[in-house]
Amino acid sequence: MNKKILVIPSWYPNNKNDLVGSFYKEQAQLLNRNGYDIKVLYGIEHRLSFIKYLRKLFKTSTTLSTKFLKQDPEAFSFDIYYYKKWSEKKTLAHKKKQYEKAFNSLSQQWQPELIHAQSTANAGIYAYHLSAISGIPYVIIEHQIFLLNVYPKTIQKEMVKAIENAAKTGAVSYHQQRCILMHNIDCNPIITWNLMDETKFDILKNQSNSKFTILTITYPHFIKDSPTFFKSIKAFQDISDVDFEVIVIGNNSFKDITKANSDTFEAQAKANNVLDKCTFYPHLNREEIKRKLQECDVYVSTSIAETYGVAAREAMLCGKPVISTKSGGIEDSLNLNTGISVNIKDYKSIAEHLKKTSSGEHTFSPEIIRNFIIEQAGQKAFIKIMSDFYNL
Template sequence: MNLLVIGRGYPEVETGLIGIFEYEQAEAVSKYYNDSVKITYAFCDNRSIFRLRRFNSFSKQDRNLFTQGRYFPIGGFPTPVFNKIKSKLSITVLENAIKKHGKPDVIHIHFPIITLTEEIWDYLVSLNSKIILTEHYTRVQNKELTIQQINLLKKITIQADKFLCVNDVLPKIIEELTGVNREFIVVPNVVSSVFSNINEPNEDIYRFIALGRLVKVKRFDLVIDAFSKRFKDNPNIELIIAGDGEEYETLRAKVSSLNMENNIRLTGFLNREETAQLLGKSNAYVSASTVETFGVPVIEAMSCGKPVIVADTSPIKQYINNERGLLFKVNNVNDLADKMEIMYKQRFNYNHLDISEYAECNFSDEAVAKQLYSIYCDA
């Protein structure tokens, strides 16, 4: 099978890891179906010059996974100009990839509202390959699309051979936006095998951990407030917030104003290995995020055997039961505080190996690769 995967970019720390979800899915299929699938991963990264400072082509080979792409930062240009340039650049990348690696049997497009224009879509349809879409985009889930984007979404929803979503919320949203009633398949994101550090709970210090970009919608401020309400006077319980972002200084000042420097620590940016090590040394994971399409850090924590606390609006809630964690009322600091206290009191009731095995069965690279390969063959 010749497979063409289209993503937002090639994931590197220097470029903000854009493309990591789509690339890791392609990498997983490449790893487990090396003898039966040849994969080309293509991208055209057109973010603003303020976020992307590259003007070059990119190519790489890893086993049977070939990557070809182009960096050309034009984000912020007027939409007609942006779409015209993006279409030309993207089609050139795709034509070169096909010339080099052959016509695809199956085309898998991620984040279609970001990676496509109508001209790019029409070009792909003209290839007469089977086309599969995967929607991850928060703006789709929040219905924050322009009329032009809704029209594109409707067109591709009608014409695609398969439509995948990373959660069970997006299908209903897409139906409401487009008026199209069709079959959707839920396929989760891959969780890296790095996240498998399973340790029993600490006996001396109980550690809550929260991960992610430090931005307002992730509500790390709520986690800090909830933790302070219940554990301010307990030196044996701590909260670690790992990540970086625009809210870092604000959150640090908040911790200081609450006189919680001895109980709450902000680590700043950590790479995957460092994050996995810290998760392994923690007891429980907490997220107060109000906006997620999947929530990979939650699953990373579960892969390390940690019980989790998430908002009752999170798409991850479909994977949470009393054996794996707790749900709290979104944006409700008192309910979050209560759930953190309950988790601490029930800390010896969670089977960390069972939590990790559940994550392995549902979100590992092998599990997701098997699901994707079956979909590709079916298409």
């Protein structure tokens, strides 16, 4: 009988945004087809005014739905309503209670043997609570940039307790492992690479770009440091006479993708006088992203910190070299055969390496790049990693 695993994600692809947390879904889907019985439980939070909250007081039961979250594996969502002026402590207690009700409802038809929290805030906190009331062990894999001080004190304490009481804690990179341990938390994070599904990305044969194409996938947050990206494009333009284009995929919307736009990036490109070189895509589906990755010549990441670097590795599965700042997670897959590392904010070095790549001074084998990622975190490697991780 397949081992029953309940996945509690901190975010998950849904009807309003099918890309957010897509790697959570893809990982769960693969495991569900390879020896595990996976189900997903996710609470949709609604921060309400007093009047709107009062209208929800008579909602006495927690109804599980499979209509909002993307399915395969089976994924249940439920609503969490709370008053926006409650204290952090009261709000968290209320959320945990709603997860408890939803968990009890699900357990009537399906009882997990293990709870897997994807990220500590707040999935790990909920998993810790559910484990305490049910006696079912739980594990956590940390995906977010791990800085306790960005959270309220109440959340910080709960995060530490969740990690210290987990049967196992995983980190998706050595950088992530180091960040967790720097907080003096009593744990020993295991490296658990994210799945890089080689069946979803491949090398485009007979590629013939008329222009040297640079691609990045990002969003407008200081941690991604998009100003450095556009500075590097300006510096590259100043030192090279090659005909080039820049593809920028990303937006400022995490909940409703219909509100996505590229305004921030367009303003930065204009400020660096490279707007005419750039094409912006606020939102593309997975197949469209794959095509852009296949058609580019190089992928560039200018992040200050990356827990893992999914997009960069997807480019590598398409055989593309990566030029990246030394931001942590991506470095675990960068070597002389796969790409180039530069110091954070060093836009001049990025420009120099773009010039050498476009001129052919830097050469890379697409097959070597792709095979490195497959051996590290492809389907077979990922199933082995998770089988060991789930073996308590």
